[in-house]
Amino acid sequence: MSVTSQSSGERTDRAEVELRVPADSAYASVLRTTTAGLAARLDFTIDDIEDLRIAVGEANAMVLEHADAGSDLLCRFHLAPGRMVVSVSVAAATQPVPDLDSFAWQVLTTLASEADISTADGRFAIEMTMTSSAAGF
Template sequence: MSVTGPAPDHPGDRADVELRLPADGAYVSVLRTTTAGLAARLDFPIDDIEDLRIAVGEASAMVLPEADPEGDLLCRFYLRPGELTVALGVTSTSAIPAPDYDSFAWQVLTTLATSAEATAGDGVFSVSLTMVPGHLGAGL
């Protein structure tokens, strides 16, 4: 089954980069490295790049447990001058719980990212985060 979402922050926009990986934690390092490379391309400072890598790891920790066996993790990257949005999503044929905004992963994610959003519905669980260099996270 393929993931049709996520793109909550950029409806109608085509992702600049799209990466489809097996929905398995073993591939999160590939996602984190890709994220860091794209942030470097946008001239993000090294501290913000590392914060973004950690935030993407936490977003992955939120969505991967909900993925169907043998499913995909779809990651879309939207590059704008001075801004990077990463949207991650998985499909699930089982009931998807509402996002846990009290979880450790969500707290870390919203502390590090400039903004973040989690959505569940229509068989897709997704997390989207945006980083603008020098801006404090949404959770602060």
């Protein structure tokens, strides 16, 4: 999948998708469904898609705890053959201390190939990378 840059008209080998929804758990299914659809587009296996859906759901739950009232949840997807990087973030006026012993973090780090938490610039973010088992990575 390639995207054309609007400013230069050049073709790039990256695909970026951004989803912005209210920071409310009622929108968790929208986030999980979008994630599954994008993973299917990358030919992830059914098991990989389900693992990714669960991991994104856990990331969503973790960041929503710290979201500022009335803010949005921002989810960015970077798509590459056999690989997806997902960043889930919310505005957080205070610098939250992530609970790395929580069940949600343990599940997320077990399912994702890589995972990281950042608290900078007024945002609380979790970024995870998932590689498809079918891609042989």
